Amino acid sequence: MLSEHGLKITPQRIAILDVIMALNCHPTADIICDHLRINYPHISIGTIYKTLDAFLSKGIIKKVQSESDTARYDGVHERHHHLYCAETERIEDYYDDGLNQMVNDYLRKKRIKNFVMEDFKIQITGKFTDKTTN
Amino acid sequence: MLSEHGLKITPQRIAILDVIMALNCHPTADIICDHLRINYPHISIGTIYKTLDAFLSKGIIKKVQSESDTARYDGVHERHHHLYCAETERIEDYYDDGLNQMVNDYLRKKRIKNFVMEDFKIQITGKFTDKTTN
DNA sequence: TCTTAAATGATAATGATTCTCATCTAATAT
DNA sequence: ATATTAGATGAGAATCATTATCATTTAAGA
Numbered sequence: 074m075l076s077e078h079g080l081k082i083t084p085q086r087i088a089i090l091d092v093i094m095a096l097n098c099h100p101t102a103d104i105i106c107d108h109l110r111i112n113y114p115h116i117s118i119g120t121i122y123k124t125l126d127a128f129l130s131k132g133i134i135k136k137v138q139s140e141s142d143t144a145r146y147d148g149v150h151e152r153h154h155h156l157y158c159a160e161t162e163r164i165e166d167y168y169d170d171g172l173n174q175m176v177n178d179y180l181r182k183k184r185i186k187n188f189v190m191e192d193f194k195i196q197i198t199g200k201f202t203d204k205t206t207n
Numbered sequence: 208m209l210s211e212h213g214l215k216i217t218p219q220r221i222a223i224l225d226v227i228m229a230l231n232c233h234p235t236a237d238i239i240c241d242h243l244r245i246n247y248p249h250i251s252i253g254t255i256y257k258t259l260d261a262f263l264s265k266g267i268i269k270k271v272q273s274e275s276d277t278a279r280y281d282g283v284h285e286r287h288h289h290l291y292c293a294e295t296e297r298i299e300d301y302y303d304d305g306l307n308q309m310v311n312d313y314l315r316k317k318r319i320k321n322f323v324m325e326d327f328k329i330q331i332t333g334k335f336t337d338k339t340t341n
Numbered sequence: 342t343c344t345t346a347a348a349t350g351a352t353a354a355t356g357a358t359t360c361t362c363a364t365c366t367a368a369t370a371t
Numbered sequence: 372a373t374a375t376t377a378g379a380t381g382a383g384a385a386t387c388a389t390t391a392t393c394a395t396t397t398a399a400g401a
Contacts, residue, residue, distance in 0.1 A: 353391080
């Protein structure tokens with residue numbers, strides 16, 4: 074996966090990618106760091122940020138769009154949207170192919186003036202009625 | 208508007224609200240500060256942040272969801288979505304009642320498990336083909 | 342194995358946002 | 372109109388996330 078994108082393979086990068094894929098929540102850099110330190114006590118937070126940037130620019134991960142001040146990352150590639158509770162900052166993935174197609178068709182046909190659409194994301198805000206598992 | 212929400216009316220708050228409504232882009236706290244300083248050279252950036260927070264908690268303004276590190280604010284109340292170019296960080300409002308209704312109907316009918324929807328927002332990412340006016 | 346460009350780690354620097362606290366002021370009661 | 376007071380302001384310090392610096396180390400190809 075790393076070499077596919079022309080990134081040098083290092084133990085740190087493998088570990089970081091593993092953690093993001095294993096935690097399939099939407100972790101902050103600090104949360105990623107906490108998990109890495111278990112097996113990798115000396116990894117530097119700077120390295121984590123630089124690696125996350127490298128992954129972002131290659132499209133291996135995405136930043137989650139949110140209103141909060143600390144960045145959160147997402148390793149899921151399939152097209153999906155987010156359920157978001159402003160109160161608790163909890164974010165869950167929402168998969169819905171029917172919704173994707175419907176909105177995609179609509180926007181493609183619409184042809185927005187002065188804009189070429191590449192992608193879209195829906196944030197569905199509200200309240201969760203169950204408990205977190207993380 | 209301020210008294211409706213139980214906020215004390217001060218010249219600073221009036222000025223801040225005026226600036227947000229006048230600039231109908233999606234300004235950062237710093238940009239708001241720059242504009243305020245023209246008529247209000249002594250206003251403190253701390254006051255601006257505190258006032259923006261007060262406005263947010265009353266629902267007078269909204270934070271824009273984005274991937275960037277600096278918060279941007281939005282004073283528009285009608286339901287709308289955002290056109291966003293990652294490269295230039297430009298954000299434009301996108302109004303589309305047909306889209307609103309279609310997605311709203313779909314999601315209401317769907318009844319997402321363990322979640323009560325309150326609202327949704329669509330970020331349409333891509334590239335602008337014209338020049339900014341700001 | 343050698344070479345080298347790139348990655349890492351430690352730490353300093355930056356920039357946005359929040360906090361503190363003494364002073365001031367809007368709103369209400371007098 | 373004046374006094375009272377809870378809440379707002381301004382200036383600056385403090386915090387937190389993120390980025391930059393730079394000496395050292397390492398992956399990858401020759």
